[in-house]
Amino acid sequence: MMKISFIGAGNVASSLGNLFTTAGHAVQYGTQNPNDNHLSVPEAIAFGEVVCFAIPYSVMSGVLTANKEALKGKIVVDITNAINSADWSPLFLGEDSGGEQTARLLPESKVVKAFNTIFADVMKSNKQYFNGQKLTAFIASDDAAAAAVVQQLANDAGFDGVLAGGIKNARHLEAIAHLNISLASGGNGTDAGFTYFHRKN
Known part of the structure; x- marks a missing residue:
């Protein structure tokens, strides 16, 4: 069992958090204005061995x-995506990414980019296949060790965790x-996602 905290308590945080809870992990949520079920952001950070950020890119x-x-x-x-919140259109960061920005801001943390390619709609046990x-x-x-921990958490949650290289990726x-958001906005909806096929001989 791991202690996992989410900064943010929206659809992504609550859906992914439910999967972690079902898998036997301890989950807490931190928000700027906590209610009875949430912690403050500092309290949530103190609680978590793994701290997941599911907040708007603009405030990261x-x-x-x-x-x-x-x-x-x-x-x-870092679960965030750089988008315009009004219409989900992308904010292009050029030769950079939100994940790399997070790593630069937190040089003494073990920064991992993950779960940002998965819609909240399919972060449910009956929709993962x-x-x-x-x-x-x-x-x-x-950080290879941190990536391995998050890969195991992804697998625990019912996904196929795939290591995709360094934070530059x-x-x-x-x-x-x-692309996922563009396809969804174009009429495909959010009951959709990507599967990486790797033929193992």
């Missing part, structure tokens, strides 16, 4: 900077997310 820099000291040594999972195949959870990090994961 401020929240990470404010909590930089508390996040030292922790596995930090498509034609007998699990949805893929792509994972990018420069977060830009590819974020591009996959933009």
Whole structure:
């Protein structure tokens, strides 16, 4: 069992958190204005061995900077995507990515990009299989041990965790997310996702 905290308590955080809870992990949620069921952001960070950020990209820099000291040594999972919240259109970051920005802001944390390519709608145990195949959870990090922990958590949650190289590859994961959103907005909806087929001889 691991202690996992989410900063944010929206659809992605609650759906993924439910999968982790079902798998036997301890989950807490931290919000800026906590209610009876949530912790404050500092309390949630203190609780979690793994701290998942599922908040708007636009506020990530401020929240990470404010909590930089508390996040030292922790596995930090960046689930965000750089989008315009009004219409889900992408914010193009050029030769950069949100994941790399998070890693630069938190040089003493173990930053992992993961779960950003999966819609909340399919973060449910009855929707994780498509034609007998699990949805893929792509994972990018420069910290191999942290990436392995998150891969195991992805597998525990019912996904197929796939290691996708260093944090620089977060830009590819974020591009996959933009494509996913574009397809959804174009009429395919959010009951959809990507599966990576790897033929093993």
